[in-house]
Amino acid sequence: MFHTTIQPRVSETDGVGHINNTTIPVWFEAAREPIFRLFMPNLSFNDWRMIIVNMNVDYLAQVYYGKPVEIVTWVKKIGNTSFVLEEELTQEGRTCAKGTATYINFNQTTQKPEPIPPDLRSQLKQHQKQR
Structure with missing residues (x-):
């Protein structure tokens, strides 16, 4: 899991005194950066693989x-070419x-999904929530 x-x-x-609902998805994406780094260590858009x-x-x-x-962000499920993340936001x-x-x-060159390589699959498994 990532924190x-x-x-x-x-x-x-917003005008009613709480954080606007459109902000929460942006924060969730910001919390995914460690997972982005698994796929693209330098975060270069030239090498971007996660869609x-x-x-x-x-x-x-x-x-x-x-x-x-x-x-808190963790891996819920890993498929052949895809994976699902779960996220939870807490305050106080x-x-x-x-x-x-x-x-x-x-793959940006072929414009097609590709299987998740074994080394990345192994790293994703390390971040699955223990149930």
């Missing part, structure tokens, strides 16, 4: 400015949002 701390910004706060094909977010409680949030011990994201290992 990321994010400090909410004033600009992310998102599905994302879902459940909003469970409001998130507020001035209090850090913790995001309260779960505020949960989500999933499905990525495919994509």
Whole structure:
């Protein structure tokens, strides 16, 4: 599992006083950087292999400015060319949002998905949640 701390910004706060719902998917993506680095260690867009094909977010409680949030990201499922991530955002011990994201290992040159190589599959397995 990966743990990321994010400090909410004033600009992310909406007119009703909580963090805008459009911000949460952006924070979830920011918390995926360690997984991006597994596939593209230098994060070069020339070598980019991870293409998102599905994302879902459940909003469970409001998130507020001035209090850090913790995001935990783990691998839920690994397929042949794709994998599913689960994410959970908490603030002050309260779960505020949960989500999933499905990525495919994509070859930009051929414009086709490719099997996840064994070494990457092994690294992804290290980040599966123990149930």
